Amino acid sequence: MITDSTPQSRTLIFDTDRPEVDCAARERFLLMLAALFVVVNHLSFIAARGHGLSDLLNMWHIVVWGGCAVAGHVVLNRRLPHRESFIFPIVMLLSGWGLTLIDRLAPPFAARQTVWLLISIGVMIGLLLTPRHLRWLSRYRYLWLVGGVGLLAATIILGRNPTGAGPRLWLGIFDAYFQPSELLKVVLVVFLGSYLADNRDLLSVSGARIGRIYLPSPRYLAPLVAMWGVSAVILIWQRDLGTATLFFIVFLGMLYVATGRTLYIGGGLLMLFVVGVIAYFAFDVVQLRVDVWFNPWPEADSRAFQIVQSLLAFSAGGVFGQGIGQGSPTYIPVVHSDFVFAAIGEEYGLLGTLVVVGCLAILTLRAFKLAAASEAHPFRALVAAGIGITFATQSLLIMAGTVKLIPLTGVTLPFLSYGGSSLLVNFMMIGLLLIVSDS
């Protein structure tokens, strides 16, 4: 329990002095469990779809997934023998589940997502093959930052939307699209990790004072705020408010982890509220989402259709769900992207959604655990914490949005939603997390 504040007991929750276990064997066992679920799940879906035996050819998605799992496991065994053994099986379970869901909800996108999974695992393996000290990341932080922000800024001029309408957040080459704001997530985590690792002591030292509140030194805080500010302005310009919110929370979280000052959290949340109020009056989309969050029922068949259908999907699923391919989640617009969690609720029921919540919670806690264990290496610790905060924030924003706890933000559910850029960047972060775990 996190009740004692003495240095010894503080880290009890992240106890790293356990007896050595065979990481590879445990990971292999967990991957086999994941494979069992993914295969049975997809076969059930094929049976439910009732397209006949020829539909078995669609198992190629799962075959590719299996190949990715094996390749990842083999490379991990060679490169990172002492890694955290829960992380890779969990994300493979979720990504395999996601493939079946996309085949179920938006069949034309399933092949594309499978290819993205292949690319993502390839990039993750590429990361695993880089030097494990990660100094190349830390050293060139401004380069990554400028590159990431530059790509994001390019969407203002060159941005496209694969659907032909809506926010133009993608850069496209031929028929392939990439969303730079997704890449900026990992860039943000790396930049903040690097900068805060170098300057956290200075940021902890107070500058000016207002009453009993000590303010941080602007000299050290300014680059951070500027970096976040530029990103946020571009995202707001592009109406990608969900990602802007995610960035802000990750920024606050990492600042808090680095400095331990609650002022950042308190002040940041206050700022978020103020900015939210301003955005409510400034942006129609924010107003819409707040209005339908507050009271969706009078407009259940118009402006609030999406959220009401989402809630109906959870109710239709009940405890055990309708079964894969047996519910009606496609009544929810863009269900395969923003509302895949509601589709899980309808077809796998409360039990299915709790498994997803559990997996994402475990992933987050493992990242925090790694951060705590890497305290001696601030950059690695902050990267692990930043990745944990990113996964947690993104998951909570979309899950809480679909169950009407907070207004909808339109971010993807990690590993489960359709979205190649998101999948790629999530696997990049998993790669970094696994590298940190092997230290």
Next chain:
Amino acid sequence: MARSLNRLTAAVLILFMGVAASLMYWSVFASDDMLARRDNPRLVEAERMIQRGTIYDRTGQKLAETVIVGTSPSGKAITRRDYLQPDTLSAVGYYSLVHGTGGVEEAFDATLRGTDRLNFWGQLAENILHRPQMGSDVRLTLDLSLEQAIVAALKPYRGAVVAIDVPSGAVRAMVSAPSFDANTLDSEFDQLLKDPAAPLLNRVTQGVYQPGGALETVILGALLSDKVTLDSPTANASTPLNLNYLSLTCGLVRDSSTLALAYANACPLPFANAAVDHRNAVQQTFEAFGLLNAPTLNGFKTLAGPPPMALYAFANDPLLLQAQGAGQGALTVTPLQMALVTATIANHGNAVSLFMADATRAPDSNKWQPLDVPTQQPAVTTQEIANSIRLAMRTAATQGTAQAAARSGLTIYGHASFAYTGPQNNAVSWFIGFIDLPSGNSIAVAVVLEGVRDPAAAASVGGAALAAASEMK
């Protein structure tokens, strides 16, 4: 850093638990209320996935069937209800996702949907396996050719005709005009509701009219039970009956010197006077013939007029008693009630029990399973009285107001008359009659035509119905 991480961990765990709690709320606690919402498309989809059973007439002709017409947004089979015989729709009714069910579709809804086919465990298994809900077929006692003949005969009129097999009680025809097209019901429903001709009203079971001269058959039964004979003289039978607001005359102004002739010519005065002089017998006969209660027809909504006060309550008011006897009092009837009166006469004084379907067939079977049909035939009057009324009806069909029902080669029994009904005293014409079939059974019909003060018109429609009934296979 460890302290910050611990706090962050606690905060994140609380937030994840908040999501889990919210999931529990929507999936379990709010589930029933949510799913019952009218804007839940799953309700409509579930309904549209049901493969309702087919409705057949007695000869195996399809009257309504469900066909698969496509897939829903969630990839499930979508069905449509097709009505194949427009002439049967006033009986078959309608099935609509928006407006519910009516007629046979309503009466046999549980069978057609398949909800009465499985027990709790069977239903649970079907739900778990997500098998499409399939209903049983229903075989009606209606005869398509008879329905078509009646619709053709009724074409110019607004009214109703019902035909009953005697002694079985099987309903062979049930036609209400004007009717509606169940295939386009949803798009025309508002218009149908506003239509002053009330096409959605099944006049056979729910059309309540003044019986007028149609009550003479019942009162004749009461007089016969009070020892009055058919050849009893009737003084001044042709004299108009003046009620406060109406002057009623015979249907045919001819020799009406005996009770049989007065009945044949539908003269109101002798029967109005009978309500004064034989009020106890008349009251008992009303009750025995079932005019004070709605008839039972499995699953159908049937009506009777509001229960009138007993005749002896009007002992001091002869005019009111005369109005009752002339069928212009508080007693109102439906065509189905009058058909039952006729069937009782045709059945030699015993009532018949009505039914509309005689078999069902499970979706995975080729074999029809007979339904339990009512068989009670309680005595309403004596065979002697019934045969006397039969004789009087034959006289009316050969010499009296029901002559228009006559068809060559057929022995038709009938009685035609008229009444004034409703607040505006609109004229309606009645015909009740029957025919004996070579099989030993009989077919009894009741006809009512709205806005027509011509008993011969009703008799003509009734004759056409009975002629068609005689040709039924």
